[in-house]
Amino acid sequence: MTHATGKYADFEGLRERAVALRRAGLSRRQIRDRLHVDNNDILNRLLEGEPPPVWTKRPNAKDNLRERARELRLQGWTYDQIQVELGCSKSSISLWVRDLPKPERKRTREEASAIAKRGWEATLRLREEERQRTKQQAMQEVSSLTDRELFLIGVGLYWAEGAKSKPYSRRERITFVNSDPDMISVFLAWLNLLGVEPCTLRFAVQIHETANVAAAEAFWAAHVGVAPTDLLKTTLKRHNPNTNRKNTTETYNGCLRVDVRDGADLYRRIEGWWCGIVGAATASDLQNRA
Numbered sequence: 467m468t469h470a471t472g473k474y475a476d477f478e479g480l481r482e483r484a485v486a487l488r489r490a491g492l493s494r495r496q497i498r499d500r501l502h503v504d505n506n507d508i509l510n511r512l513l514e515g516e517p518p519p520v521w522t523k524r525p526n527a528k529d530n531l532r533e534r535a536r537e538l539r540l541q542g543w544t545y546d547q548i549q550v551e552l553g554c555s556k557s558s559i560s561l562w563v564r565d566l567p568k569p570e571r572k573r574t575r576e577e578a579s580a581i582a583k584r585g586w587e588a589t590l591r592l593r594e595e596e597r598q599r600t601k602q603q604a605m606q607e608v609s610s611l612t613d614r615e616l617f618l619i620g621v622g623l624y625w626a627e628g629a630k631s632k633p634y635s636r637r638e639r640i641t642f643v644n645s646d647p648d649m650i651s652v653f654l655a656w657l658n659l660l661g662v663e664p665c666t667l668r669f670a671v672q673i674h675e676t677a678n679v680a681a682a683e684a685f686w687a688a689h690v691g692v693a694p695t696d697l698l699k700t701t702l703k704r705h706n707p708n709t710n711r712k713n714t715t716e717t718y719n720g721c722l723r724v725d726v727r728d729g730a731d732l733y734r735r736i737e738g739w740w741c742g743i744v745g746a747a748t749a750s751d752l753q754n755r756a
Contacts, residue, residue: 484513488519545560621743627643628736631733640729645721669686675702
């Protein structure tokens, strides 16, 4: 086994800290970020022999659930009926009972259709529960943000979604447009972290002309904490009758555009920050490959 060098020279001390964090219930990602370990081989050695915390494990089907499925199959139940009864997926049921005899069909087409519908609804419910469970676990991994973490997130967010100057069209200005209220909230939190004065911010709604424009203006004004009359003139997008728009429900509020007045200097710094992130990320990647 090779000896650790550089920032990993005190390997034993680093391992003690890693093991303590693992036993405190932190995930690999949390430990990696806390200890600044960007080498997976080193991280594996630090955590060798330490089991992951329970909350990071995906739940497995219980043995008694499998046995119950087999009992029902032997009684002549179909996959759809077992799914409705036990609330598990048909793919799991198939694996559990595929060696058992297939029951005779004893229902009408309508009955079969109704059972299949309930089975599909059960599958959708399980998928939604799994989605929410995964989402909650991921939220726990984030927990809180340092100012530096928010700073880096904001730079990436702007460079992905914000207006950018082009070599053929120099427009060094800060303009951010998004339909997601959470994206707008994070962007405004980032501007606040940078010390951008609220008085330099300007807001405008962009929305299809067939939508409820007044309701959208009220929604966005409340979201950013200004009066509807403080919004700039709303930009209306003409409706094309040949397109099949999906955003036609009452929850559709268009997009909000956020402008920062006299933002040329800030734009240049954002561009520099982004170049710094790219340089640091690619340097780290090359180091890991070495």
